[in-house]
Amino acid sequence: xxxxxxxxxxxxxxxxxxxxxxxxxxxxxxxxxxxxxxxxxxxxxxxxxxxxxxxxxxxxxxxxxxxxxxxxxxxxxxxxxxxxxxxxxxxxxxxxxxxxxxxxxxxxxxxxx
Amino acid sequence: xxxxxxxxxxxxxxxxxxxxxxxxxxxxxxxxxxxxxxxxxxxxxxxxxxxxxxxxxxxxxxxxxxxxxxxxxxxxxxxxxxxxxxxxxxxxxxxxxxxxxxxxxxxxxxxxxxxx
Numbered sequence: 589x590x591x592x593x594x595x596x597x598x599x600x601x602x603x604x605x606x607x608x609x610x611x612x613x614x615x616x617x618x619x620x621x622x623x624x625x626x627x628x629x630x631x632x633x634x635x636x637x638x639x640x641x642x643x644x645x646x647x648x649x650x651x652x653x654x655x656x657x658x659x660x661x662x663x664x665x666x667x668x669x670x671x672x673x674x675x676x677x678x679x680x681x682x683x684x685x686x687x688x689x690x691x692x693x694x695x696x697x698x699x700x701x
Numbered sequence: 702x703x704x705x706x707x708x709x710x711x712x713x714x715x716x717x718x719x720x721x722x723x724x725x726x727x728x729x730x731x732x733x734x735x736x737x738x739x740x741x742x743x744x745x746x747x748x749x750x751x752x753x754x755x756x757x758x759x760x761x762x763x764x765x766x767x768x769x770x771x772x773x774x775x776x777x778x779x780x781x782x783x784x785x786x787x788x789x790x791x792x793x794x795x796x797x798x799x800x801x802x803x804x805x806x807x808x809x810x811x812x813x814x815x816x817x
Contacts, residue, residue, distance in 0.1 A: 597741075624808075631705065631792060631808030632744070678743050688757065689806065691743030 590615045592679045594692035602700045607651075607666040609695045611679030614660065621662040622680040622689065623653055632678065638662060649673070674699045703727065705809035707793050713815045719781035722812045726774070726795030732756075733770055734806060735778050736792040744792055750776065780814075788816045 595610040613619055620639055624632040636647025643655040649672075653664045662679060679692040706725040714720050726733050731752050736744035747766065749757040752773035761768070765784070770776040780787055790813050794806040 629810065631794075631810045632806075633808070634805050637805070680743070688746065688749075689744075691745070693741065693743050 590619065590681050590683050590690050592681045592690060592692040594677075594679050594695050596695055597693065598696045598698065600698040600700055601669045603671055604668050607664070607669045607673065607697065609664040609677050609679075609697065611653075611662045611664065611692060612660050613662060613679075613681045615681055615683055617683050620682045621653075621655060622682070623647065623651070623662075623664050624678045624680060624691075626676045626678065626694075628675075635664070635677075669697075669699045671699050671701065673697060705793055705795055705807055707791075707809040707812055709812055710810065711813050711815075713817065714783055715817050716785055717782040719779065720783055720814060721780075722778045722791050722793075722814075724776045724778070724793030724809060726776070726793070727797075727807055730795035730797050730807070731773070732796045733776050734794040734796075735768055735776070736794065738790040738792055738811070740789070747778070783814075783816045785816050788814055790814070 591614045593612045601607055622637045623635040625635050626632045635651050636645045638645050638655045646652045651666045653662050655662050676694045676696050678694045680689045682689050708723050733750045735747045737747050738744040747761045748768045750770040753770045766780055768778045790811040792811045793809045796806045
């Protein structure tokens with residue numbers, strides 16, 4: 589069985605502050621992990637993915653995530669928040685690559701000017 | 702490169718009516734997915750096609766939902782009859798790779814369904 593848990597359905601940060609969105613996974617085999625972003629009235633866009641290569645993964649728009657097997661975590665970070673980062677972020681896990689994505693419930697990020 | 706297209710963008714119907722959604726994936730993408738995203742939740746996979754064959758429909762409520770992908774390109778998702786709990790955004794996605802390859806799913810903008 590596989591699942592993801594996103595801690596915090598809403599996160600607010602000030603512009604220029606560190607962004608930290610938490611994701612913990614459960615998987616019976618080494619997982620593939622993804623972070624997607626969803627802007628209002630738009631589809632999901634891939635930010636980054638972990639595919640068992642480097643544990644620190646860099647994505648688009650300055651985001652990165654670190655795979656920590658001992659903590660079963662894949663938290664998303666960005667050193668300095670920008671107003672345009674305000675969106676909903678989804679963590680997803682798959683045991684088979686691109687197929688069969690299991691999504692978390694999402695974290696809505698608000699950036700305060 | 703054109704993205705995944707979906708129509709309509711919004712649909713309001715009454716319960717027990719039927720509704721259909723259309724999806725046109727990115728050209729050349731063999732794999733197509735339909736997801737249901739209920740407000741406050743993450744997307745849930747309903748059905749996955751590989752070309753025009755069904756790979757996974759284990760979470761599709763087959764008593765009321767149906768989907769087809771004729772000729773391995775466009776796809777239609779139908780609900781008949783609709784229930785109040787079907788109110789959600791229906792997302793279509795496509796990917797180039799399949800099987801155990803790790804790829805990216807590209808999502809369309811979704812169709813927001815409201816059942817009254």
